[in-house]
Ligand code: FES
């Protein structure tokens with residue numbers, strides 16, 4: 008870490024590019040490369056924004072947040088592949104916040120297409136538009152986009168640097184460049200002369216980058232194989248530094264309590280008992296909450312809980328029932344979107360049997376293992392921040408505004424994150440830590456949220472209601488008409504990031520419903536926005552997390568109404584629309600030995616969801632045991648186009664499934680007097696080793712484009728489980744969590 | 754309150770409140786940050802350490818109640834020389850975000866000390882208190898079996 012640490016610190020000092028924040032730039036500006044944020048120190052050479060070479064070797068910059076998804080490892084492999092580094096030579100750091108690190112794929116993910124029917128032209132358009140990310144501070148880790156974003160850019164960056172190094176070697180050896188090749192971090196001539204990259208870097212920096220050709224997949228050495236994760240050793244020896252592990256000379260520790268009726272006022276507080284506790288330095292009035300700075304985290308937590316506070320009410324309905332009433336009322340207004348309207352969904356097809364259902368899902372917390380925290384130090388030089396985050400440019404700008412500084416005066420370090428799942432895309436944690444540290448200038452202050460504070464001040468996966476209407480005829484679905492109402496995640500999150508949300512149809516509300524690869528002849532999906540100030544945000548797989556449940560539970564209902572096998576019924580509808588989606592269904596059928604029959608006491612369910620460019624099918628098996636129902640097995644098949652790191656994809660698919668199952672079985676945030684009633688794992692639990700299934704994953708590679716892997720494993724989990732429970736018990740769960748309907752073994 | 758505490762073989766003379774949980778003594782007073790805070794109420798296992806070989810939740814263990822020698826993740830191996838369990842974890846590429854893994858490994862070490870060759874059910878029962886939001890359970894189970902085998906051989 009020593010060497011990488013120095014680089015990180017030095018590179019944070021770069022003169023930052025001006026913040027634009029608008030889309031009103033010509034296309035030429037999109038094409039122009041953003042300025043290189045790496046300002047090498049003496050003896051260092053930055054060959055591009057992603058490759059830094061010094062006497063001790065090559066350091067790769069992977070400016071995507073490592074929250075557990077393995078992004079830095081695969082990102083580094085993309086660079087190292089073309090740069091001809093051996094794996095043991097690879098070092099990677101997160102690097103500074105910078106526009107050069109924009110996310111092009113996240114912009115493309117926001118385009119209104121269905122995702123599975125992307126043509127080559129649309130793909131190029133999406134890629135071109137993706138450049139807009141560099142104009143709007145979109146250095147964001149999210150949307151399962153990192154590999155789609157980095158796949159070409161990083162190989163090009165690696166190849167460009169390699170060719171520059173070769174050109175430098177050609178000059179030095181007075182040889183033609185075609186007589187040189189690269190190997191293990193050195194340029195090698197035919198006579199065996201080896202020039203290590205470090206010796207060539209300074210010369211190479213003076214050479215103009217040339218257009219490069221990328222190597223064909225057949226020549227890959229690293230990509231396509233399971234690479235040992237670069238963060239594994241540290242994470243298994245307790246030496247990985249998470250945000251909460253930052254320790255600085257003279258630092259103090261803080262904790263806070265904000266109004267649990269989120270966004271409500273603080274009328275008054277009495278901190279006299281807290282002030283009297285030994286070890287307490289300062290009480291900080293945050294306006295809508297209060298913090299204590301103390302000698303250690305424990306004292307801060309104890310003291311902040313000793314403050315008596317009179318809270319004002321929440322700016323949203325006070326309890327769960329009233330909140331869901333407001334969501335129901337959204338159906339009375341005109342639809343915000345009709346993103347799909349095939350055939351005629353108004354009338355029931357002749358002779359068809361109708362099926363109608365209403366589904367409801369609760370609000371969900373992220374519950375990352377590492378509670379929210381950030382460390383800040385304000386001094387004459389500016390603000391230095393240590394905060395696990397998924398959106399460094401936004402964090403930097405908001406914290407600069409908070410401290411009355413220019414963005415260039417803010418140095419942001421992004422340590423490992425103990426889970427993100429979307430929560431760490433928000434700026435609130437860093438902003439509050441900045442405000443608290445401002446009370447003690449010159450001193451580093453680490454603000455740690457208690458688990459209760461973390462859970463009660465989340466940006467929740469929104470509660471949502473779906474009105475489903477369908478019909479079957481001759482064993483087939485002939486109508487699928489869905490209406491879904493929910494608070495608007497995109498509008499809230501964009502407003503928090505940039506103060507502005509574009510009006511118009513919102514894709515997130517209906518994501519996972521309107522864009523599924525099913526050939527229903529009459530297929531309509533409408534979205535309704537509930538105007539609610541309950542804080543909602545991006546939660547692993549976002550709209551698809553609830554809509555996958557609605558879609559795939561209802562398809563199951565249609566299959567049973569049609570007296571059809573649920574898997575064959577799906578295949579019939581999918582086969583002609585999207586071959587990779589049919590392929591993953593075929594795969595889980597084969598893996599699980601699906602026969603459509605289950606013995607007494609065993610239930611099986613299947614679900615399919617296409618999200619973030621990747622179709623995923625899952626079969627789940629449940630068993631009735633003396634101790635209750637057990638989720639015994641899960642089979643997952645996904646088609647990612649090109650499997651860059653199969654071992655990591657398997658881990659992500661498994662983790663995505665288990666996260667989805669945890670929420671389906673137990674996850675529910677309810678409100679009373681405006682406050683979330685759940686505060687810690689005893690009332691917001693997840694699957695444990697005893698309750699998690701055995702998992703098998705198969706990775707297919709027939710899709711035309713690279714798909715995401717961090718999120719697509721989550722959406723099918725809840726419906727596959729609910730469908731299995733229906734198979735076992737005959738009870739159709741149309742509300743979550745499932746623990747309200749079924750007795751699970753723990 | 755003056756307290757004498759032995760952590761990873763080193764004796765410390767501390768002057769801290771007796772009600773301070775061992776977790777914060779380790780993290781904030783001794784700078785041993787491998788042990789993690791997850792819930793503070795003994796329901797996630799992130800803070801697991803051993804006291805005289807027994808796995809305990811340090812978040813609910815007041816300093817004044819600690820009688821024996823404390824062992825944390827830092828004593829089970831180092832990056833230069835990982836312990837058998839840590840090596841099995843690396844071989845199986847267990848960690849995702851990694852935040853829960855210190856607790857998982859310390860818990861597993863206590864299990865293997867008691868049961869050198871546990872069955873799946875015994876592993877599940879011993880590890881049920883250790884939450885992993887990243888869902889690494891299948892690989893944890895495999896790594897514990899592998900470590901049991903490796904330790905049995907040596
Ligand atoms: S922090 Fe101690 S069990 Fe969760």
Ligand code: FES
Pocket residue numbers: 075376425426848849850851852853854884885886887888889
């Ligand atoms: S690895 Fe992330 S919580 Fe276990």
